[in-house]
Amino acid sequence: MTTFALVHGAWHGAWCWERLAPLLQQAEHDVVAMDLPIDDNLATCDTLADAVCSAIDGHGDDVIAVGHSYGGLVIPLVATRRPVRHLVYLCAYTPKIGHSFGDQLRDEPDMLNPAVYGALQPDEQSRQVWADFELTRELLYADCDEDTAKAAFTRLRPQADHPTYVPCSLTEYPSVSSTSIVCTDDMALRLRWAKQIANGRPGSEIIELPGSHSPFLSRPQALADVLLQIAEKV
Numbered sequence: 001m002t003t004f005a006l007v008h009g010a011w012h013g014a015w016c017w018e019r020l021a022p023l024l025q026q027a028e029h030d031v032v033a034m035d036l037p038i039d040d041n042l043a044t045c046d047t048l049a050d051a052v053c054s055a056i057d058g059h060g061d062d063v064i065a066v067g068h069s070y071g072g073l074v075i076p077l078v079a080t081r082r083p084v085r086h087l088v089y090l091c092a093y094t095p096k097i098g099h100s101f102g103d104q105l106r107d108e109p110d111m112l113n114p115a116v117y118g119a120l121q122p123d124e125q126s127r128q129v130w131a132d133f134e135l136t137r138e139l140l141y142a143d144c145d146e147d148t149a150k151a152a153f154t155r156l157r158p159q160a161d162h163p164t165y166v167p168c169s170l171t172e173y174p175s176v177s178s179t180s181i182v183c184t185d186d187m188a189l190r191l192r193w194a195k196q197i198a199n200g201r202p203g204s205e206i207i208e209l210p211g212s213h214s215p216f217l218s219r220p221q222a223l224a225d226v227l228l229q230i231a232e233k234v
Contacts (some may be wrong), residue, residue: 068090
């Protein structure tokens with residue numbers, strides 16, 4: 001039995017996996033989804049990786065870590081802390097050794113749709129929040145029905161901004177095989193960039209799914225099928 005460690009991205013929480021998790025459990029796999037302290041201005045990616053490791057403590061070594069979006073910055077750090085069988089980057093960023101995520105955003109303008117910047121506003125603690133439902137739906141949930149998109153929008157949390165500028169602590173990428181799942185209509189993460197980065201990871205496979213940035217909400221069965229196939233062959 002494989003343990004799927006489901007690592008959410010910015011603004012989200014463990015709730016975002018609620019449609020996917022039962023499908024993996026029905027296939028007799030274990031699922032661990034955790035709420036990461038993304039709203040804490042002192043919580044770096046190392047802090048988030050420690051939280052993931054705490055959540056899966058006691059689940060053995062047969063772990064597939066799935067990182068969505070910002071979670072892609074976290075899962076390689078998890079693999080430096082404990083045994084992990086495979087990493088799955090789901091519509092995800094990849095850390096650049098020695099650089100902060102803010103450095104990447106500046107140096108790699110093709111990475112993120114610039115419309116995201118215009119859709120965010122700072123709260124009283126200088127954390128980034130989504131203020132407009134229609135823009136949020138367009139960028140994150142374009143292929144979700146309106147009720148699903150609205151429900152997700154109401155559950156989004158503030159994203160701490162300070163950790164964005166803390167350099168990645170990796171000194172080398174972990175020697176763990178990986179798969180990149182990219183969505184062909186992703187309106188947040190640029191598809192061309194995601195495929196280019198995935199091609200740069202030795203031994204990394206790229207799998208394309210139709211749809212937008214949040215397939216765990218819009219097409220959970222298709223995503224589950226891909227993850228189960230990965231678990232069988234890696």
